[in-house]
Amino acid sequence: MSSKRVFLSESDQPTAWYNLQADLPKPVPPPLHPATNQPLGPEDLAPIFAMELIKQEVSQERWIGIPDEVRRVLSIWRPSPLTRAENLEKALKTPARIYFKDESHSPPGSHKPNTAVAQAYYNKQQGINRLTTETGAGQWGSALCFACKMFEMECKVYMVKCSYEQKPYRRSMMQIWGGSVTPSPSDETEAGRKMLAADPDTPGSLGMAISEAVEAAVSRDDTKYTLGSVLNHVLLHQSIIGLEAEKQFELAEDFPDVVIGCCGGGSNFAGLAFPFIRHRLAGKEIRFVATEPCSCPTMSRGQYRYDFGDTTMLTPLIKMFTLGHSFVPPGIHAGGLRYHGMAPMISLGAELGIIEAAAYHQLECFDAARLFASTEGIIPAPETAHAIRAVVNEAERCRQQGKEECIVFNFSGHGLCDLGAYDRYLAGELEDYAYPQEKIEAAIAELPQVE
Amino acid sequence: MSSKRVFLSESDQPTAWYNLQADLPKPVPPPLHPATNQPLGPEDLAPIFAMELIKQEVSQERWIGIPDEVRRVLSIWRPSPLTRAENLEKALKTPARIYFKDESHSPPGSHKPNTAVAQAYYNKQQGINRLTTETGAGQWGSALCFACKMFEMECKVYMVKCSYEQKPYRRSMMQIWGGSVTPSPSDETEAGRKMLAADPDTPGSLGMAISEAVEAAVSRDDTKYTLGSVLNHVLLHQSIIGLEAEKQFELAEDFPDVVIGCCGGGSNFAGLAFPFIRHRLAGKEIRFVATEPCSCPTMSRGQYRYDFGDTTMLTPLIKMFTLGHSFVPPGIHAGGLRYHGMAPMISLGAELGIIEAAAYHQLECFDAARLFASTEGIIPAPETAHAIRAVVNEAERCRQQGKEECIVFNFSGHGLCDLGAYDRYLAGELEDYAYPQEKIEAAIAELPQVE
Numbered sequence: 001m002s003s004k005r006v007f008l009s010e011s012d013q014p015t016a017w018y019n020l021q022a023d024l025p026k027p028v029p030p031p032l033h034p035a036t037n038q039p040l041g042p043e044d045l046a047p048i049f050a051m052e053l054i055k056q057e058v059s060q061e062r063w064i065g066i067p068d069e070v071r072r073v074l075s076i077w078r079p080s081p082l083t084r085a086e087n088l089e090k091a092l093k094t095p096a097r098i099y100f101k102d103e104s105h106s107p108p109g110s111h112k113p114n115t116a117v118a119q120a121y122y123n124k125q126q127g128i129n130r131l132t133t134e135t136g137a138g139q140w141g142s143a144l145c146f147a148c149k150m151f152e153m154e155c156k157v158y159m160v161k162c163s164y165e166q167k168p169y170r171r172s173m174m175q176i177w178g179g180s181v182t183p184s185p186s187d188e189t190e191a192g193r194k195m196l197a198a199d200p201d202t203p204g205s206l207g208m209a210i211s212e213a214v215e216a217a218v219s220r221d222d223t224k225y226t227l228g229s230v231l232n233h234v235l236l237h238q239s240i241i242g243l244e245a246e247k248q249f250e251l252a253e254d255f256p257d258v259v260i261g262c263c264g265g266g267s268n269f270a271g272l273a274f275p276f277i278r279h280r281l282a283g284k285e286i287r288f289v290a291t292e293p294c295s296c297p298t299m300s301r302g303q304y305r306y307d308f309g310d311t312t313m314l315t316p317l318i319k320m321f322t323l324g325h326s327f328v329p330p331g332i333h334a335g336g337l338r339y340h341g342m343a344p345m346i347s348l349g350a351e352l353g354i355i356e357a358a359a360y361h362q363l364e365c366f367d368a369a370r371l372f373a374s375t376e377g378i379i380p381a382p383e384t385a386h387a388i389r390a391v392v393n394e395a396e397r398c399r400q401q402g403k404e405e406c407i408v409f410n411f412s413g414h415g416l417c418d419l420g421a422y423d424r425y426l427a428g429e430l431e432d433y434a435y436p437q438e439k440i441e442a443a444i445a446e447l448p449q450v451e
Numbered sequence: 452m453s454s455k456r457v458f459l460s461e462s463d464q465p466t467a468w469y470n471l472q473a474d475l476p477k478p479v480p481p482p483l484h485p486a487t488n489q490p491l492g493p494e495d496l497a498p499i500f501a502m503e504l505i506k507q508e509v510s511q512e513r514w515i516g517i518p519d520e521v522r523r524v525l526s527i528w529r530p531s532p533l534t535r536a537e538n539l540e541k542a543l544k545t546p547a548r549i550y551f552k553d554e555s556h557s558p559p560g561s562h563k564p565n566t567a568v569a570q571a572y573y574n575k576q577q578g579i580n581r582l583t584t585e586t587g588a589g590q591w592g593s594a595l596c597f598a599c600k601m602f603e604m605e606c607k608v609y610m611v612k613c614s615y616e617q618k619p620y621r622r623s624m625m626q627i628w629g630g631s632v633t634p635s636p637s638d639e640t641e642a643g644r645k646m647l648a649a650d651p652d653t654p655g656s657l658g659m660a661i662s663e664a665v666e667a668a669v670s671r672d673d674t675k676y677t678l679g680s681v682l683n684h685v686l687l688h689q690s691i692i693g694l695e696a697e698k699q700f701e702l703a704e705d706f707p708d709v710v711i712g713c714c715g716g717g718s719n720f721a722g723l724a725f726p727f728i729r730h731r732l733a734g735k736e737i738r739f740v741a742t743e744p745c746s747c748p749t750m751s752r753g754q755y756r757y758d759f760g761d762t763t764m765l766t767p768l769i770k771m772f773t774l775g776h777s778f779v780p781p782g783i784h785a786g787g788l789r790y791h792g793m794a795p796m797i798s799l800g801a802e803l804g805i806i807e808a809a810a811y812h813q814l815e816c817f818d819a820a821r822l823f824a825s826t827e828g829i830i831p832a833p834e835t836a837h838a839i840r841a842v843v844n845e846a847e848r849c850r851q852q853g854k855e856e857c858i859v860f861n862f863s864g865h866g867l868c869d870l871g872a873y874d875r876y877l878a879g880e881l882e883d884y885a886y887p888q889e890k891i892e893a894a895i896a897e898l899p900q901v902e
Contacts, residue, residue: 004461004526004527005461005526007458007460009458010455010456073828075455075456076455076827076828076829105556107824107828107829107830109867146828149824149825149828150828168870168871168874169870169871169874170870171874172870172871172873172874172877173830173867173870173873175873175877176821176824176825176830176873176877177824177825178825370627373558373600373627373628374600374627374628374629376527377524377527377558377597377600377601378527378558379558379624379627416560416624416867416868417867417870419619419620419621419623419624419868420619420620420623422623422624422626422627423619423620423622423623426623426626426627
């Protein structure tokens with residue numbers, strides 16, 4: 001019987017995160033203050049984020065130690081398995097070797113807790129006992145509630161109102177871990193009251209929820225705000241995924257030719273890819289494919305520009321691939337990954353030609369997810385399905401070209417909390433949708449002229 | 452950093468199942484034909500079950516080899532971790548050492564696939580390409596659909612109609628794995644048509660769904676029926692849980708004083724407990740606690756009698772603890788474990804004084820589940836919560852008595868597909884309910900007089 005899963009023992013868990021900033025050939029452009037267009041200093045961010053996280057955000061150190069307390073909580077599900085997808089290989093009749101790093105075994109079911117745990121820890125160290133954040137469907141909110149509970153901290157989540165009403169189960173998950181979940185916009189904040197005054201029946205949006213979560217953080221001394229993707233320190237914490245995979249490939253006596261991950265804000269892709277980008281910068285031939293939906297094709301069809309991180313233009317300006325902050329994801333899209341921008345480090349990697357982008361339609365992604373569930377047994381999150389689509393395409397290319405390449409992708413989460421999306425797919429209710437080019441160009445034309 | 456999870460490598464996966472029938476001091480009473488009250492022979496069961504499973508049902512062999520093909524599929528998630536619940540211990544200030552065997556990592560999220568995979572395999576070996584079964588909430592149905600897909604077999608699931616309508620997501624899960632799911636009663640079978648004629652608006656029941664699934668199996672040569680609990684061969688396949696745990700306790704240099712599992716039909720409890728019962732029969736002092744809901748207190752308040760396995764009196768008579776086959780679980784009960792009977796081998800173990808039963812109210816179970824999620828991070832299935840309640844009580848007893856006992860329980864599944872039950876719990880909509888003694892006595896008074 002062949003060994004399909006490559007395990008690391010807990011003692012092989014990485015003791016430091018890898019910071020790609022140390023090795024990129026160009027520095028990541030700094031975030032700019034939206035009023036002055038001047039680079040932000042730590043003092044601008046201190047009311048919002050814990051100081052240690054602000055330091056990590058700008059650090060040029062290659063290795064940053066992972067505190068023991070963080071590793072102890074991560075050990076609930078880490079090291080995560082690296083699995084050879086032999087059944088999928090057989091079904092595709094490909095000479096390629098396909099591996100996936102399985103991040104679905106965390107209690108909330110995705111990679112998100114890798115950074116939630118670290119962020120909760122550093123805030124707690126600074127004497128902060130309460131964190132706020134926003135959440136859409138609830139994946140990031142549930143990861144943060146889990147992390148806060150592990151450190152006995154309070155967690156306040158502003159959940160987009162229509163999701164709050166339509167997805168009570170993710171809300172229950174947050175509440176089981178002691179989180180306080182408020183539908184946004186709410187009358188708890190100045191920002192929320194303004195939005196409700198303007199439209200009492202608004203379904204809410206991530207942009208609105210961000211505004212409330214930030215206001216709720218800066219208005220209390222014991223409270224800070226957290227973000228689940230995009231920022232450098234978030235990507236840093238996710239690097240544990242790729243660092244474990246590196247060790248596992250050593251044990252498997254193999255090494256990837258192609259590294260694939262799906263991208264919303266970019267954190268799960270970065271987590272797997274960045275430690276391998278280090279090998280590419282050192283001369284290895286490795287391709288990196290970041291996948292996204294055709295309905296939100298940030299890197300495929302957006303531009304590399306300074307833009308706001310949120311739709312309400314309250315955040316700093318960030319240099320990134322963007323569809324324009326006024327981008328509104330279409331209602332028909334069921335697969336997540338709806339953010340208008342992309343993590344600055346991934347954006348720079350794409351600009352430098354290190355990272356390729358690929359956009360897929362949702363039906364072909366669900367088809368790939370069903371193939372994966374039928375062969376490897378595990379039901380992928382709809383987000384993860386975008387990575388699997390690319391894996392299937394790459395494996396088919398290998399078959400056509402007769403190439404025995406090694407493909408690895410990040411299995412960022414399971415789909416057991418997203419079966420409603422599969423229900424719509426199986427019922428034939430989903431349609432493909434490509435975001436119109438003219439709308440992208442119009443949104444980008446509105447961006448501030450900053451270089 | 453201490454090591455909390457004890458892993459086995461794939462090469463340590465057991466190669467044979469353990470059959471408690473070889474070691475029990477008394478033989479398990481045979482099932483009887485409902486018309487003649489005579490013991491059933493293999494020929495009576497052959498139209499329904501695969502021959503190899505019928506042989507296992509009556510086998511007295513201590514060890515039965517696990518086919519490589521079965522082990523290959525199980526290796527998707529097995530060996531499963533044995534985890535020391537140190538945070539729970541700390542929260543309870545107990546000197547007890549608490550471990551859980553974590554069966555939640557299988558693709559459908561519970562222990563059920565351990566037997567579904569074996570049953571699918573033996574049927575496939577016999578040339579059967581299609582399996583039927585019934586399912587209530589969908590846990591067993593999804594396990595069987597998963598297993599059938601792994602062997603490229605068809606799966607036909609009769610799902611209790613009210614669950615089919617109220618729980619579309621479990622239905623989607625079965626369909627993702629290629630299962631065909633029909634609300635029961637249906638017009639596809641003679642039995643279903645009769646039931647619909649009697650009451651076109653019936654919400655359905657497990658009893659009705661069993662009748663349809665058995666009829667659908669016996670009416671086609673390429674089809675057999677499967678059952679997810681109760682039967683000896685099902686418990687045999689689950690013994691892999693306890694066999695792995697045995698090896699893991701060796702690695703941890705520890706050994707259980709108390710073994711705990713929740714019981715519906717009994718398969719997850721048996722899976723963990725039976726390999727350790729062997730040690731008790733050889734002289735070790737170990738307690739075995741089987742937990743159940745006060746709303747379905749089969750072993751706590753039922754009687755050890757011959758009774759039908761189903762509510763419609765179509766199955767053979769089985770000697771078991773029973774509440775009477777006319778038992779109807781109350782609607783208020785949210786935690787599963789609703790079967791009126793108990794596996795014959797567990798029933799015999801209880802009759803012999805080897806196994807203790809404990810019944811709990813649902814609110815105290817959800818309280819224990821929330822404590823577990825708050826300390827160990829993982830959200831338990833409501834069924835599993837019944838085991839955790841007992842664990843908490845035993846740990847508190849150890850604190851009061853100052854005893855450093857070793858407690859292990861079976862974490863039979865995660866609760867991510869049961870967040871609706873938590874939603875009702877968190878909203879204060881659940882109430883405790885003890886099944887009335889007079890109703891139990893009335894139901895038992897109706898049982899056939901067979902010894």
